[in-house]
Each structure stands twice: as structure tokens, then as C-alpha cells.
Amino acid sequence: MAQRPxxxxxxxxxxxxxxxxxxxxxxxxxxxxxxxxxxxxxLGAWCGDCRRDAPHxxxxxxxxxxxxxxxxxxxxxxxxxxxxxxPRAYLAxxxxxxxxxxxxxxxxxxxxxxxxxxxxxxxDPDGVVRGFRIDLSTETAGEGGVKRFIQDIAALRSAARD
Numbered sequence: 001m002a003q004r005p006x007x008x009x010x011x012x013x014x015x016x017x018x019x020x021x022x023x024x025x026x027x028x029x030x031x032x033x034x035x036x037x038x039x040x041x042x043l044g045a046w047c048g049d050c051r052r053d054a055p056h057x058x059x060x061x062x063x064x065x066x067x068x069x070x071x072x073x074x075x076x077x078x079x080x081x082x083x084x085x086x087p088r089a090y091l092a093x094x095x096x097x098x099x100x101x102x103x104x105x106x107x108x109x110x111x112x113x114x115x116x117x118x119x120x121x122x123x124d125p126d127g128v129v130r131g132f133r134i135d136l137s138t139e140t141a142g143e144g145g146v147k148r149f150i151q152d153i154a155a156l157r158s159a160a161r162d
Contacts, residue, residue, distance in 0.1 A: 008121065008132035009113045015127050016111040020075065020101035023088045028073055028101045035125050037157055038071040039064065041098070042109060043118045045082040045090035049135055050118045054094035056136035057118065059146045061098050070153065072098050077117060079104040122153055130156045 010016075019029040026032070041057060043050040057074075064072045076087035079102065084090040087100045103109050112121065122131030131153060136146050 004134060005116055005119075005132075008119075008129065010121070010129040011132060013129060015121075015123050015129050016108075018108045018111055020103060020108060022073070022099045022101045023086070024099060026099065028075075028099070030123075030127050033071070033123055034127060036071055037069060037125060037153070038073065038123045039153070040112075040121045040123065041072065041074045041118060042077055042103075042112070042114050042121070043074055044077045044080070045084045045087065046078065046080040047117045049116075051082075053118050053135050053137045054096065056146050058094055058096045060120075060136060060149065061096050063146060063150050065097075069157075074098050074100040075103050075108055076100055077103050077106055077109045077114075120149070122156060124156070124160060130160075 015030050017030050019027055022028050039060070043057070061072055064070050074087070074091065074096075076090070081087065081090060084093060087102055091098065091100055116134050118135060120133040120136070121129055124130045133149050136149060
């Protein structure tokens with residue numbers, strides 16, 4: 001069984017090039033994220049930890065929505081959807097309203113070095129990975145919860161302005 005990671009290998013490094021198609025027909029890529037702060041939520045409808053974390057992802061989506069300078073997008077890993085017909089159906093069942101792209105072959109998951117689901121990566125406007133979290137519902141390595149994650153993103157953004 002995989003160990004919960006406490007850090008991510010891309011912190012401080014440029015995010016890999018990638019392109020996926022969101023369910024609304026818009027391309028999701030490193031280029032499409034350029035110039036904005038973004039959070040990519042890697043998840044799977046088949047993943048038990050993701051299902052347990054879904055209310056916290058919904059809270060994160062609500063917290064991010066009024067911030068015009070911060071985007072949240074989901075990347076559904078794998079083409080298995082558990083009890084749902086699609087990634088959008090999974091998100092809708094959990095009252096999560098964010099764009100979602102399907103990474104059916106896990107190529108983006110692999111390129112980003114993700115080893116645990118759910119994983120949340122914070123990407124700065126220059127395409128550099130600045131933050132990382134897993135399981136917003138748990139206190140992992142002393143870090144957890146939506147409120148703390150939002151505070152940490154704010155601190156990253158503030159430090160970038162200084």
C-alpha cells in the first residue's frame with residue numbers, strides 16, 4: 001500500500017506540459033493556466049479517500065469561487081467512475097461545481113508525479129508548482145483542512161508579490 005506523501009517532487013519546479021479536454025469542451029493545459037493562480041485537484045470517483053474528501057473539495061470550491069484571481073479545476077484520474085456515469089456526475093452528486101477533465105490513461109497524473117488521491121497542487125501564474133495537499137479532510141503532517149489550505153495559498157500569493 002502506498003504511503004501518504006508529505007511533500008511533492010515538483011514543489012518549486014515548473015509544472016509539466018500537458019493538455020486535457022475539460023467536460024465543457026475547453027482545453028486544460030499549462031498554457032491555459034498561465035497568468036493565474038490555480039489549484040489542480042487530482043481525484044477519482046472510484047477512490048475511497050476521494051469520496052471521503054468530497055465535502056471538503058466542495059467547501060474548497062465554494063471558498064475559491066468568489067476569488068477572481070484563483071482557479072480550481074479537477075482532473076479525474078482513470079476511466080473508472082465507480083457508481084457514477086462520468087466525472088461530472090460524480091462531482092454533481094457531491095455538489096462540487098468546478099471544471100473537470102478526464103485523464104483516462106493517467107498520463108497527466110504520471111507527468112505530475114502524483115502518488116496519492118486526492119492530491120491538490122497549487123500552480124503560480126508562471127506555471128511553477130508552489131503548494132501541495134492531500135486529503136483536505138485529514139490532518140496529515142500537521143496540515144489539513146480547507147481553511148488552512150486557503151490560508152496557505154494566500155501566504156504563497158502574498159510572498160510572490162513581495
